[in-house]
Amino acid sequence: xxxxxxxxxxxxxxxxxxxxxxxxxxxxxxxxxxxxxxxxxxxxxxxxxxxxxxxxxxxxxxxxxxxxxxxxxxxxxxxxxxxxxxxxxxxxxxxxxxxxxxxxxxxxxxxxxxxxxxxxxxxxxxxxxxxxxxxxxxxxxxxxxxxxxxxxxxxxxxxxxxxxxxxxxxxxxxxxxxxxxxxxxxxxxxxxxxxxxxxxxxxxxxxxxxxxxxxxxxxxxxxxxxxxxxxxxxxxxxxxxxxxxxxxxxxxxxxxxxxxxxxxxxxxxxxxxxxxxxxxxxxxxxxxxxxxxxxxxxxxxxxxxxxxxxxxxxxxxxxxxxxxxxxxxxxxxxxxxxxxxxxxxxxxxxxx
Numbered sequence: 203x204x205x206x207x208x209x210x211x212x213x214x215x216x217x218x219x220x221x222x223x224x225x226x227x228x229x230x231x232x233x234x235x236x237x238x239x240x241x242x243x244x245x246x247x248x249x250x251x252x253x254x255x256x257x258x259x260x261x262x263x264x265x266x267x268x269x270x271x272x273x274x275x276x277x278x279x280x281x282x283x284x285x286x287x288x289x290x291x292x293x294x295x296x297x298x299x300x301x302x303x304x305x306x307x308x309x310x311x312x313x314x315x316x317x318x319x320x321x322x323x324x325x326x327x328x329x330x331x332x333x334x335x336x337x338x339x340x341x342x343x344x345x346x347x348x349x350x351x352x353x354x355x356x357x358x359x360x361x362x363x364x365x366x367x368x369x370x371x372x373x374x375x376x377x378x379x380x381x382x383x384x385x386x387x388x389x390x391x392x393x394x395x396x397x398x399x400x401x402x403x404x405x406x407x408x409x410x411x412x413x414x415x416x417x418x419x420x421x422x423x424x425x426x427x428x429x430x431x432x433x434x435x436x437x438x439x440x441x442x443x444x445x446x447x448x449x450x451x452x453x454x455x456x457x458x459x460x461x462x463x464x465x466x467x468x469x470x471x472x473x474x475x476x477x478x479x480x481x482x483x484x485x486x487x488x489x490x491x492x493x494x495x496x497x498x499x500x501x502x503x504x505x506x507x508x509x510x511x512x513x514x515x516x517x518x519x520x521x522x523x524x525x526x527x528x529x530x531x532x533x534x535x536x537x538x539x540x541x542x543x544x545x546x547x548x549x550x551x552x553x554x
């Protein structure tokens with residue numbers, strides 16, 4: 203038998219095969235040429251990604267092209283081990299033509315598991331994952347910087363991430379209080395003017411306002427857990443799932459969820475966690491809605507320390523409603539006496 207690779211022998215016996223072989227080779231060459239041209243064209247069209255370090259080295263302010271819309275935060279507080287952390291998703295709008303970096307604030311937080319997605323169709327929850335291969339921090343300005351593999355185009359995005367931090371006995375961020383007389387510890391917060399970044403990653407500038415949805419997870423033994431809005435649900439589970447020993451954690455954990463906040467700045471978030479006593483009083487505002495006013499403290503007889511403050515607070519709320527001709531916009535107002543705190547006022551939570 204004559205070797206197959208000798209074409210003249212093969213063609214002599216089967217002349218039609220010559221046409222098939224020639225056509226096949228031609229088709230392969232055509233496909234190869236088209237593929238090569240496409241690769242060259244795409245490579246030529248793709249713009250090399252440039253990371254402009256001046257956006258975070260030479261300025262203390264965030265880019266105005268990233269506008270936060272909504273924060274969905276789960277905050278976990280482990281008072282026994284003096285830790286806190288959690289997870290969040292931040293929905294924001296990108297108004298610039300394109301960007302290669304996402305820059306936000308975070309200070310003394312160990313951030314992990316970040317993921318950036320572009321919202322294609324919000325009602326159907328159709329998302330496009332944006333590749334973000336690396337990140338870094340710039341501590342002089344408290345920046346957390348995420349580098350993108352390709353330029354992000356204008357649109358609405360969702361950034362999700364986890365973090366963990368350390369509770370300290372300070373006066374800013376989320377900090378511990380010793381309440382004295384063996385009454386245990388209390389966690390409270392001081393976020394003005396730029397300390398929200400000490401509790402959760404965020405766009406921590408006053409004009410970058412957004413909606414907030416909050417869940418707080420703590421040991422069930424802590425009965426007082428306050429945030430800006432009213433609590434809407436309470437569930438329990440086993441284990442806080444925070445820190446290196448989370449797999450062996452068998453404590454009962456209370457998971458509290460709160461109503462969505464009004465649009466507000468990051469520094470207006472307020473947190474109080476512990477065991478406090480309180481008294482309360484209700485009144486109907488100018489809009490016809492019920493408002494609960496409460497005074498919290500560590501004493502066993504709250505009427506003794508809080509009665510006068512409670513009555514005057516209701517009077518002042520009514521006075522300012524008449525003065526501005528506007529109803530008090532929220533459903534509650536909490537006033538909390540904290541041993542270690544600067545006096546501060548947040549929506550629905552006043553620390554004294």
